[in-house]
Amino acid sequence: MSKRIDVEHLKVYYGDFLAVDDITMQIEPRAVTAFIGPSGCGKSTFLRTLNRMHEVIPGAYVEGKVNLDGENLYAKGVDPVRVRSQVGMVFQRPNPFPTMSIRDNVLAGVKLNSRRIARSDADELVESSLRSANLWNEVKDRLDKPGSGLSGGQQQRLCIARSIAVRPDVILMDEPCSALDPISTLAVEDLINELKAEYTVVIVTHNMQQAARVSDKTAFFNIAGTGKPGRLIEYAPTQEIFNKPQEKATEDYVSGRFG
Known part of the structure; x- marks a missing residue:
């Protein structure tokens, strides 16, 4: 478990529209990498290319490479379903299967495969x-109860447990705390810090x-204007991004002058 991702000159298209332009970066194993930037700058779109989840949108495709320990996830013959078991995804809003028990929610990905x-x-x-999701002690006596009966923070950790159960190499999280209260957010952030020991x-x-608290490296994305593609502006250790960025646009964003 835990593999390095090498992205080479990746461009993301939706039909004729170039959404993300020419991303090259290395994402280290056993570390937390944060993507930051204003809304619409392509960071979530780019995140979804790392496990080919963007392909569920008709007309979406990429140019370039995403290598997982040297294996191009976009090579001919590579099964997207296998990619998504290697590279798990936790979404913005907790999405346990409402008719399934807590137990069956955890096993859902395993059975799907x-x-x-x-x-x-x-x-x-x-x-x-x-x-592993720091949820066992809270739910061990009600595993047969619906996952939808848990609190928002517990549901998000259940979704993380579901992702862990398929034994992925990488875990992607798209704003996993945006729908949570501060206490639940802290629980998920603590969990993220623990997960990087293995993933x-x-x-x-x-x-x-949050980016400053949980990540080891941070990538800042930006967009030149409406209808323009998102671009990677700066990528560096988190402390450098927040305390001594090299690009003025990065400094303006992290200091709150725009975005």
């Missing part, structure tokens, strides 16, 4: 995944303080 698993192994996987974690956030 048609993996046969013995009951005892399933029980062990549910417990280990929920423990490559990439997070999109609009919260500057």
Whole structure:
């Protein structure tokens, strides 16, 4: 688990529209990388290219490469479903399957990938995944209850447990705390810090303080104007981005002068 991502000259298109232009960057294993920037600058679009999730939109395609430990995820014959099991995604709003129990929510990805698993192994996987998501002690006595009955913060950690259960190499998080209260946000941030011991974690956030708290490196994205593609402006260790950025646009954004 935990692999390096090398992105080479990636361009993202929706039909004829160039949404993200010429991204080259290296995302390190066992670290948290944050994507920041104003709304519409392409950071979430780019995040979704890292596990080919953008392809669910008709007409979406990329040029360039995304290499996971040297394997191009866009090479001919690569199965997008396999990519999404290697590179998991946690979305902006918690999305447990409402008709499923907590237990079945954790196992949903495993079953979707048609993996046969013995009951005892399933029980062990549910417990280990929920423990990894810091949720086991809160739900161990109600595993047969609907996941939708949990609080927002618990639901988000359940979704993280569901992602962990398929044993990914990378976990992508698209504004995972934007719908949560401050206490739940802190719980998820603590979890992100723990996850990087085993996983490559990439997070999109609009919260500057959150990026400063949880990430090791930060990438700042920007857009020249409406209808223009998003671009990577600066990518560096987080402390450098917030305390000594090289680009004026980065300094203006992190200091609150625009965005």
